[in-house]
Amino acid sequence: MSRQRERGVTPQSEDFSAWYNELVVKAELVERGPAKGTMVIRPYGYRMWELLQSELDQRIKDTGHENAYFPLLIPQSYLTREAEHVEGFSPELAVVTHAGGKELDEPLVVRPTSETVIGEMMSRWISSHRDLPMLLNQWANVVRWEMRPRLLLRTTEFLWQEAHTAHVDEADAMRETMLGLEVYTQVARDVTAIPVVPGEKTPGERFAGAVRTYTIEGMMRDGRALQAGTSHYLGDNFARAFNIRYATESGELAYAHTTSWGMTTRMMGAVAMTHGDDQGLVLPPKVAPYQVVIVPIGKGEQLDTVVDAAKDLLSRLRSAGVRTHLDARTHLSPGFKFNQWELQGVPLRIELGPRDLAAGVGTLARRLGDGKEQIPLDTAPELIPSILQEFQDFLLQRATKFREAHTTVVSDWDAFTSAVAGGWALALHCGEGSCEDEIKADTAATPRCVPLDGERESGACVRCGKPSAYGKRVIFGRAY
Amino acid sequence: MSRQRERGVTPQSEDFSAWYNELVVKAELVERGPAKGTMVIRPYGYRMWELLQSELDQRIKDTGHENAYFPLLIPQSYLTREAEHVEGFSPELAVVTHAGGKELDEPLVVRPTSETVIGEMMSRWISSHRDLPMLLNQWANVVRWEMRPRLLLRTTEFLWQEAHTAHVDEADAMRETMLGLEVYTQVARDVTAIPVVPGEKTPGERFAGAVRTYTIEGMMRDGRALQAGTSHYLGDNFARAFNIRYATESGELAYAHTTSWGMTTRMMGAVAMTHGDDQGLVLPPKVAPYQVVIVPIGKGEQLDTVVDAAKDLLSRLRSAGVRTHLDARTHLSPGFKFNQWELQGVPLRIELGPRDLAAGVGTLARRLGDGKEQIPLDTAPELIPSILQEFQDFLLQRATKFREAHTTVVSDWDAFTSAVAGGWALALHCGEGSCEDEIKADTAATPRCVPLDGERESGACVRCGKPSAYGKRVIFGRAY
Numbered sequence: 001m002s003r004q005r006e007r008g009v010t011p012q013s014e015d016f017s018a019w020y021n022e023l024v025v026k027a028e029l030v031e032r033g034p035a036k037g038t039m040v041i042r043p044y045g046y047r048m049w050e051l052l053q054s055e056l057d058q059r060i061k062d063t064g065h066e067n068a069y070f071p072l073l074i075p076q077s078y079l080t081r082e083a084e085h086v087e088g089f090s091p092e093l094a095v096v097t098h099a100g101g102k103e104l105d106e107p108l109v110v111r112p113t114s115e116t117v118i119g120e121m122m123s124r125w126i127s128s129h130r131d132l133p134m135l136l137n138q139w140a141n142v143v144r145w146e147m148r149p150r151l152l153l154r155t156t157e158f159l160w161q162e163a164h165t166a167h168v169d170e171a172d173a174m175r176e177t178m179l180g181l182e183v184y185t186q187v188a189r190d191v192t193a194i195p196v197v198p199g200e201k202t203p204g205e206r207f208a209g210a211v212r213t214y215t216i217e218g219m220m221r222d223g224r225a226l227q228a229g230t231s232h233y234l235g236d237n238f239a240r241a242f243n244i245r246y247a248t249e250s251g252e253l254a255y256a257h258t259t260s261w262g263m264t265t266r267m268m269g270a271v272a273m274t275h276g277d278d279q280g281l282v283l284p285p286k287v288a289p290y291q292v293v294i295v296p297i298g299k300g301e302q303l304d305t306v307v308d309a310a311k312d313l314l315s316r317l318r319s320a321g322v323r324t325h326l327d328a329r330t331h332l333s334p335g336f337k338f339n340q341w342e343l344q345g346v347p348l349r350i351e352l353g354p355r356d357l358a359a360g361v362g363t364l365a366r367r368l369g370d371g372k373e374q375i376p377l378d379t380a381p382e383l384i385p386s387i388l389q390e391f392q393d394f395l396l397q398r399a400t401k402f403r404e405a406h407t408t409v410v411s412d413w414d415a416f417t418s419a420v421a422g423g424w425a426l427a428l429h430c431g432e433g434s435c436e437d438e439i440k441a442d443t444a445a446t447p448r449c450v451p452l453d454g455e456r457e458s459g460a461c462v463r464c465g466k467p468s469a470y471g472k473r474v475i476f477g478r479a480y
Numbered sequence: 481m482s483r484q485r486e487r488g489v490t491p492q493s494e495d496f497s498a499w500y501n502e503l504v505v506k507a508e509l510v511e512r513g514p515a516k517g518t519m520v521i522r523p524y525g526y527r528m529w530e531l532l533q534s535e536l537d538q539r540i541k542d543t544g545h546e547n548a549y550f551p552l553l554i555p556q557s558y559l560t561r562e563a564e565h566v567e568g569f570s571p572e573l574a575v576v577t578h579a580g581g582k583e584l585d586e587p588l589v590v591r592p593t594s595e596t597v598i599g600e601m602m603s604r605w606i607s608s609h610r611d612l613p614m615l616l617n618q619w620a621n622v623v624r625w626e627m628r629p630r631l632l633l634r635t636t637e638f639l640w641q642e643a644h645t646a647h648v649d650e651a652d653a654m655r656e657t658m659l660g661l662e663v664y665t666q667v668a669r670d671v672t673a674i675p676v677v678p679g680e681k682t683p684g685e686r687f688a689g690a691v692r693t694y695t696i697e698g699m700m701r702d703g704r705a706l707q708a709g710t711s712h713y714l715g716d717n718f719a720r721a722f723n724i725r726y727a728t729e730s731g732e733l734a735y736a737h738t739t740s741w742g743m744t745t746r747m748m749g750a751v752a753m754t755h756g757d758d759q760g761l762v763l764p765p766k767v768a769p770y771q772v773v774i775v776p777i778g779k780g781e782q783l784d785t786v787v788d789a790a791k792d793l794l795s796r797l798r799s800a801g802v803r804t805h806l807d808a809r810t811h812l813s814p815g816f817k818f819n820q821w822e823l824q825g826v827p828l829r830i831e832l833g834p835r836d837l838a839a840g841v842g843t844l845a846r847r848l849g850d851g852k853e854q855i856p857l858d859t860a861p862e863l864i865p866s867i868l869q870e871f872q873d874f875l876l877q878r879a880t881k882f883r884e885a886h887t888t889v890v891s892d893w894d895a896f897t898s899a900v901a902g903g904w905a906l907a908l909h910c911g912e913g914s915c916e917d918e919i920k921a922d923t924a925a926t927p928r929c930v931p932l933d934g935e936r937e938s939g940a941c942v943r944c945g946k947p948s949a950y951g952k953r954v955i956f957g958r959a960y
């Protein structure tokens with residue numbers, strides 16, 4: 001194994017899965033925890049999560065939601081109150097049977113999601129139409145036992161945000177469901193540079209207990225789909241199960257209509273797989289813990305001078321709001337540092353050597369794109385923010401082109417199988433679960449969503465030839 | 481029960497405990513959750529927590545610590561590796577025995593604190609002196625089974641921040657331990673206006689597994705002490721248990737010295753009990769979700785004009801960085817709103833009626849202090865921030881005076897028992913656990929801490945007459 005390989009990762013083109021598994025660990029995003037399927041989020045990864053959190057939290061608050069916190073441990077009986085919900089989540093539950101040195105009378109489940117406990121509390125808090133809409137959000141950890149865990153994508157415990165809202169009727173709850181989806185679409189596009197497709201899940205892919213489930217789907221660089229956020233209209237299913245009723249203006253009692261929507265730490269995996277390459281991560285500046293890394297170059301007294309200049313640049317870039325890191329470690333070579341920061345996906349690198357300094361410039365290298373250029377040190381704080389924005393825009397454009405190039409409108413089965421081998425197929429489908437199952441068995445592809453912006457179209461099912469459902473084409477693809 | 485009482489709370493002077501229990505619920509900070517001992521943090525309470533979090537998190541980052549996240553579920557065997565640690569925490573553990581529909585080979589405990597799992601990860605990450613100090617912090621939920629739960633003060637699950645750090649030697653680890661204590665002292669004083677006393681715990685009150693435990697102790701308005709944050713020097717106890725070793729500069733292997741320090745949602749209970757009164761909460765402006773509430777007064781068309789002016793004031797105050805809420809609900813009387821916002825502890829209220837408006841003023845009422853005054857509407861955004869700062873300072877001064885008035889230097893047992901009945905006793909003590917136990921059995925008072933800034937003094941133990949330990953007086957008091 002070459003020295004490069006030892007420090008780097010398996011090339012993406014060679015084995016995408018190995019590339020991903022090695023990358024998220026070597027780039028110091030995450031690591032396996034001691035208990036099966038658990039994950040440690042390292043400081044570099046957690047900072048990325050904090051940046052995403054802060055962008056998402058601001059949008060959640062700006063749209064009128066309030067944060068709250070509900071208990072981790074839920075009486076097991078709560079889960080059983082909504083029939084589809086318990087059926088969906090039972091196989092994934094972690095159960096506390098003993099506490100305080102005794103066996104519990106009733107076991108407690110570690111929340112896999114909080115519709116039940118929040119439903120119970122909403123039923124206590126809501127009595128009048130004046131209490132509605134109730135717009136709550138929670139930042140929390142949840143536990144779902146995973147048979148085939150995968151770092152960031154499917155872990156036994158993950159972090160997320162779960163919004164839970166209650167409304168007077170279906171119309172208002174559906175507006176909220178679509179608002180949640182729109183918030184996710186914007187955050188994915190504008191913060192993580194992932195050009196997701198918002199759409200509705202087919203019945204077989206709905207959240208356990210939902211009437212309608214919406215999703216944003218991103219395309220990873222191996223052509224697979226990743227569900228990056230979901231928004232559910234729950235009808236009055238949970239309102240009936242937990243007796244969330246309110247007095248209408250005319251004084252009658254009515255069930256509320258509820259929604260829930262969630263986005264998780266899996267987004268960090270999505271960023272890795274949407275933008276990363278053989279050299280490692282490529283981070284969109286908006287979620288990059290370091291947007292710029294400065295590497296001073298030189299020896300002896302020359303180095304001291306360079307480091308002083310680098311510190312000055314660091315401080316001026318930080319004052320300009322640029323997240324900047326100075327890598328002044330003396331026991332490592334510049335080449336080692338270049339490789340490390342490329343692996344960790346830092347958007348911009350500024351090398352600063354004695355000759356640069358004499359010329360009043362730094363040597364700027366972008367994480368993507370060939371060649372280096374010189375940047376004047378005195379105006380760097382004014383120039384860098386727009387270079388970062390260009391980089392952010394470039395990533396979104398590149399990912400959009402990639403998705404478009406790997407999405408095929410198909411009208412026959414051969415075209416379908418060929419499309420889903422390396423990307424997405426836009427196909428007409430009959431909407432029957434058994435037909436979905438056959439497609440999955442043959443190709444490993446599943447219906448990802450019925451895109452919101454799809455044009456009206458109908459015809460024969462690409463698989464079975466029966467009349468198509470949904471009135472438009474469905475995205476099929478292999479998924480994470 | 482009078483209408484006032486129904487909406488208000490039991491007077492503090494009548495029954496402090498009932499007052500507290502009713503207040504934290506009626507002021508909408510928290511509520512009991514479905515499972516025994518669990519707690520729901522409502523939006524008003526959670527916003528207060530977010531404000532405290534943000535102040536504390538900034539200081540933690542400014543002192544060089546990085547946030548990370550470690551798993552909730554820890555193999556049970558980890559807890560047993562440090563003998564005192566397992567002994568201390570075993571009775572409080574919640575244990576997951578089943579997951580994914582099966583009984584687990586090894587039960588997993590829900591973290592009561594994270595020294596063990598972080599110790600394990602540190603042992604993987606630390607190999608050289610260059611990796612030290614390692615300064616980590618985690619924001620998380622933890623679970624400790626409580627026999628006598630009390631909202632915010634002792635709940636089965638609570639939220640906290642836990643810093644975990646590793647150092648080359650005792651000196652550096654002790655500097656860190658004291659840094660954590662200093663951060664807490666400042667946050668308590670400057671953010672929550674609680675004049676805590678920093679000091680060291682006596683051996684009997686140490687954290688399970690610590691070599692030295694430091695604490696900040698606040699005095700509540702019933703004279704009891706509340707431990708508001710702790711900082712532990714763990715020696716190499718956890719380093720030995722989890723094999724956290726590093727190569728020194730000369731190439732030898734040495735055990736790291738570790739620390740941990742934590743502050744929790746109990747701080748919200750401390751705020752309630754330090755500043756609250758018969759009318760309800762009194763919130764320090766820095767943690768008040770709303771610093772100012774505007775109540776428009778009037779009827780019909782007059783009210784419309786007033787509400788327009790109130791909206792204008794709202795927008796200008798918000799632009800000035802003042803967290804302002806406009807209570808424009810039409811189905812509730814001004815008197816009802818005054819009571820509610822007093823109960824919820826909003827520092828300043830501005831009433832705005834037609835006559836105020838005609839005079840270009842609002843009527844300003846402080847949550848504490850008699851009388852109302854007029855404030856010009858056009859300069860309110862410039863005036864309010866300093867009025868809020870005055871209010872913040874006033875709360876700290878008032879709490880400091882209260883603590884001083886209820887702290888007595890005692891030299892005999894009668895004085896001791898009388899002092900701890902309504903406050904704190906500063907007493908010389910022999911330092912023996914059995915003597916502490918006797919004091920507790922007789923008076924319910926325990927040694928809260930040996931204050932850092934206590935003057936050198938020695939003499940006979942206030943209880944048993946043996947020579948005093950610690951070289952200074954100890955604070956004794958009843959505690960939460």
Ligand SMILES: [Zn+2]
Pocket residue numbers: 429430431432435436461462463464465466
């Ligand atoms: Zn079909």
Ligand SMILES: [Zn+2]
Pocket residue numbers: 909910911912915916941942943944945946
């Ligand atoms: Zn004694």
